[in-house]
Amino acid sequence: MTDTPTQLFIGGTWVDAADGATMPVDDPATGEILCHVADAGAKDTRLAEDAAVQAQEEWARTAPRARSEILRRAYEIILDRVDELAHLMTSEMGKPLPEARGEVAYAAEFFRWFSEEAVRIDGGAGILPDGRNRMLLSRRPVGPCLLITPWNFPLAMGTRKIGPAIAAGCTMILKPAPQTPLSSLALAAILKEAGLPDGVLNVVTTSRAGEVCEPLLRGGRIRKLSFTGSTQVGRILLAQSADAVVRTSMELGGNAPFLVFDDADLDVAVDGAMLAKMRNMGEACTAANRFFVHSSVAEEFGRRLAERMGALVVGPGTRDGVDVGPLIDATGRAKVEELVADAVERGAEVLVGGRTPEGPGCFYPPTVLAGVDPESRLMDTEIFGPVAAIVTFDDEDEVVRRANDTPWGLVGYVFTEGLDRALRVSERLEVGMVGLNTGLVSNPAAPFGGVKQSGLGREGGRVGIEEFLEYQYLAVPVR
Numbered sequence: 001m002t003d004t005p006t007q008l009f010i011g012g013t014w015v016d017a018a019d020g021a022t023m024p025v026d027d028p029a030t031g032e033i034l035c036h037v038a039d040a041g042a043k044d045t046r047l048a049e050d051a052a053v054q055a056q057e058e059w060a061r062t063a064p065r066a067r068s069e070i071l072r073r074a075y076e077i078i079l080d081r082v083d084e085l086a087h088l089m090t091s092e093m094g095k096p097l098p099e100a101r102g103e104v105a106y107a108a109e110f111f112r113w114f115s116e117e118a119v120r121i122d123g124g125a126g127i128l129p130d131g132r133n134r135m136l137l138s139r140r141p142v143g144p145c146l147l148i149t150p151w152n153f154p155l156a157m158g159t160r161k162i163g164p165a166i167a168a169g170c171t172m173i174l175k176p177a178p179q180t181p182l183s184s185l186a187l188a189a190i191l192k193e194a195g196l197p198d199g200v201l202n203v204v205t206t207s208r209a210g211e212v213c214e215p216l217l218r219g220g221r222i223r224k225l226s227f228t229g230s231t232q233v234g235r236i237l238l239a240q241s242a243d244a245v246v247r248t249s250m251e252l253g254g255n256a257p258f259l260v261f262d263d264a265d266l267d268v269a270v271d272g273a274m275l276a277k278m279r280n281m282g283e284a285c286t287a288a289n290r291f292f293v294h295s296s297v298a299e300e301f302g303r304r305l306a307e308r309m310g311a312l313v314v315g316p317g318t319r320d321g322v323d324v325g326p327l328i329d330a331t332g333r334a335k336v337e338e339l340v341a342d343a344v345e346r347g348a349e350v351l352v353g354g355r356t357p358e359g360p361g362c363f364y365p366p367t368v369l370a371g372v373d374p375e376s377r378l379m380d381t382e383i384f385g386p387v388a389a390i391v392t393f394d395d396e397d398e399v400v401r402r403a404n405d406t407p408w409g410l411v412g413y414v415f416t417e418g419l420d421r422a423l424r425v426s427e428r429l430e431v432g433m434v435g436l437n438t439g440l441v442s443n444p445a446a447p448f449g450g451v452k453q454s455g456l457g458r459e460g461g462r463v464g465i466e467e468f469l470e471y472q473y474l475a476v477p478v479r
């Protein structure tokens with residue numbers, strides 16, 4: 001902890017907030033304060049914006065190979081420091097160390113992927129249909145970006161945005177979530193070490209997100225917003241982006257359906273459920289939120305899932321053998337408690353868990369609820385905790401209709417051994433991603449994103465860099 005930066009990173013230097021303000025960072029496993037970091041106000045953010053704007057022109061002219069190699073070096077430094085970064089992440093966010101190590105590797109992979117993409121940005125040339133004009137197409141960075149990230153994947157949500165922005169030649173301001181600023185500050189130090197020029201990345205940690213981000217979005221100098229967070233905040237930011245017609249990529253909430261058909265391999269389905277539900281303690285927008293299980297296998301599936309969930313060890317993420325860390329904070333846990341209480345009041349049966357443990361830290365046990373009333377609040381609210389809610393169905397058309405009956409459309413999971421059904425149902429789901437007989441879809445080489453109110457645009461994959469590029473078309477007469 002002693003080496004981790006706690007100041008703002010502006011124009012390549014570490015500085016305190018102009019008014020000297022700081023904010024505490026808590027350890028969710030103990031509720032104790034880990035340290036204080038700078039708490040930026042509007043003045044600091046303006047300085048960060050100045051730095052990003054000033055650096056933009058030269059950065060856009062930097063050779064793609066040079067940008068690529070900075071990312072590659074950063075990738076290697078991250079991998080050299082997996083343990084150190086994982087400990088930092090666990091201390092501020094709570095996830096168990098093995099999961100934190102997994103996230104560090106996943107986060108690094110975005111840098112490797114986009115280091116490879118940086119040198120594959122191509123344009124085009126051709127003769128227009130009238131034969132009298134040529135068309136020359138080139139790609140340009142969109143310009144200075146504002147990147148806003150959530151607390152649930154403190155490192156990977158940063159690299160997923162910073163990687164393509166660097167590869168495309170954009171400068172940026174990163175505003176991490178106030179709960180988990182340390183991973184982002186550590187990342188900025190790594191990028192500096194990897195040779196990133198001053199001003200290309202600026203990091204402002206703040207407890208006053210609305211106050212500092214709104215002027216950036218309305219000011220006309222920031223050309224792109226990439227946001228990952230709740231749909232509720234996403235809507236506000238979309239409205240603020242309208243003024244200066246800022247380009248947006250939005251990764252918002254989910255309400256993932258998890259469908260288990262009567263012809264599913266139940267071993268595969270239960271493994272998939274454990275991943276789709278318990279990755280990150282259920283604190284993921286991809287987390288399975290609604291389990292629709294065919295009535296003929298629902299009892300067996302519920303029993304096996306409850307057995308697996310009940311065997312998980314809950315405790316501080318730094319302790320050996322722990323599978324499930326604390327939730328992020330008291331508010332997050334209170335929401336999970338309320339949703340479970342509502343479902344139980346409406347008749348759900350608690351197969352395992354469901355009771356908040358005594359003592360410090362924001363712990364909540366892995367919980368399986370069976371016979372959930374479809375009107376329960378957790379069916380249309382992101383639970384963001386380790387709670388699996390099972391409802392039953394009998395008919396394919398009916399379950400597809402119910403799965404799609406939500407404003408969200410990020411990801412869906414389908415478990416069946418029938419090829420025709422697998423494809424038919426996957427294609428009918430109104431989602432950006434489908435896990436077919438698997439509970440994990442996220443991969444840096446695949447386009448991540450949702451439809452409906454789950455967002456706009458895609459991150460990762462070949463298209464990830466497109467979000468940070470513009471076209472310029474040059475019309476040239478044939479003479």
Ligand code: ADP
Binds near residue numbers: 151177213228229234
């Ligand atoms: P969560 O509920 O998971 O914390 P949020 O959408 O509230 O999700 O937060 C995601 C990110 O958006 C965080 O970095 C948070 O600080 C930021 N944020 C929240 N409100 C605003 C706002 N009004 N303007 C800009 N950023 C915001």
